[in-house]
Amino acid sequence: MNYYNSKLSYNLFKKKKSMKKIVLITTFIALSMLSANAQTDKGFKINGDLKNYTNDYVYIGWWYDGKLNKDSAKVTDGKFSFKGSVVHPIRIGMSQKRAGDFLNLFLENSDIQIVGDMKSLNNVKITGTATEDEYDAFQNITKKARTDYMEVLYKRDEYKKRKDTTGFYSFDDELTNVKNKYIQSQVAYIKNHPKSYVSLWLLPRINQMGISYESLKDVYASIDDVLKKTPIGVSVAKGLAKRSVTAIGAKAADFTVASLDGKNVSLADYKGRxxxxxxxxxNCVPCRRENPNIIKNYNKFKSEKFEIIGVSVDTDREAWKKAIEKDKLPWIQLSDLKGWKSEVAVKYNVNALPANFLIDPDGNIIAKNLKGKELQSYLSKLFSK
Structure with a gap:
């Protein structure tokens, strides 16, 4: 998309003979301009002109502080308009029939023009919003990393459509690699643009993509204090505080949960190992695929005061038991059969599987989410000391 900033020109005044008149007129014009700017600051205006728009109404919506804000406008010959105000620049969606955004943009308190054709949405021009210009620059800066990531996702999904699970999961390592590069490209943008509302918008996105606690904490510290005070900024800070409980170096939370044979087991029972x-x-396919690798490492290092505690977020005891037997898991298995409300899962902020935490003999978390070759490499270095 191409963007430009419209400039208004004024015929300020005609030549005057009296300096006094010039001063008075100049003062009047300055006050008028301040007044005009004040009006702009009070809200936004969106004027749209979209060819081949076939619905009677167009809708916009955005989330702010946990609340969905929405509005609609009548469309006549492709033309429509909105008026309102936002607390600060924010990403919004534009849709037809209240379903599926066909256009997204950064809304701010300014005069915004949207011109284009519904048959060529990639060429729609959005002007009058400086934050959208910043977003366009961000897209260009991160284009390669984003494209690489999306291409691997597309290739992997082709195997999913064919129900080829082996092919689907063969992309795990490659996907992790390109995803991390895409996350880092966004982190770099945020650090280089600490006052941008695009940077603020990116924070929850990279969090959802799986950025580590340490990296998110670092990039959050780099943004401007004004952004930190927004609802998104406050929410990210709360999330960081919650995740700090399981950060590397934190003390692992103790727990007591029943094992498969009904015995109560505590993490404290394993102190010194x-x-x-x-x-x-x-029912976690990636977990089950990783089990043979964990078994191999367990057998290799169990003589080094190394133990594994399996914690299942199952709700069906029989399904849990059958999976343990089928995968031939030799270590202790625990579950309160409460699913995602599991006491241990909640304590460790686990909301995606597989997940793991390596805890040292003093009860400190020293590593997280080790799998594949990374697990073997870490344990080999740890026990070669």
Whole structure:
């Protein structure tokens, strides 16, 4: 998309003979301009002109502080308009029939023009919003990393459509690599643009993509204090505080949960040993695929005061039991069968599987989410000291 900033020109005044008149007129014009700017600051105006728009209404919506804001406008010959105000620049969606955004943009308190054709949405021009210009620059800066990431996702999904699970999961390592590069490209943008509302918008996105606690904490510290005070900024700060409980270096939270045979087991029972706290479930395909690798490492290092505690977020005892037997898991298995409300999962802020935490003999978390070759490499270095 191409953008430009419209400029207004004024015929300020005609030549006057009296200096006094010039001063008075200049003062009047300055006050008028301040007044005009004040009006702009009070709200936004969106004027749209979209060819081949076939619905009677167009809708916009955006989330702010946990509340969905929405509005609609009558469309006549492709033309429509909105008026309102926002607290600060914010990403919004524009849709037809209240379903599926066909256009997204940054809304701010300014005069915004949207011109284009519904048959060529990639060429729609959005002007009058400086934050959208910043977003366009961000898209250009991160284009390669984003494209690489999306291409791997597309290739992997082709195998999913064919129900080829082997092919689908063969992309795991490549996907992790390109995803991390895409996350880092966004982190770099945020650090280089600490006052941008595009940077603020990116924070929850990279969090959802799986950025580490340490990296998110670092990039959050780099943004401007004004952004930190917004609802998004406050929410990210709360999330960081919650995640700090399971940060590397934090003390692992103790727990007591029943094992498969009904005995109560506590993390404290394993003090003095290295423990891999492994979260999984019987219906988690990536977890089940990783189990042979965990078994191999367990057998290799169990003589080094290394133990594994499996914690399942299952709700079905029989399914859990069958999965343990089928995968031939030799270490202790725990579950309160409460699913995602599991006491241990909640304490460790686990909201995606597989997940694991490596805990040292003193009860400190020293690593997280080790899998594949990374697990073997880490344990080999740890026990070669």
């Amino acid at each position: 290295y423990v891999l706290l492994d979260f999984w479930s019987s």
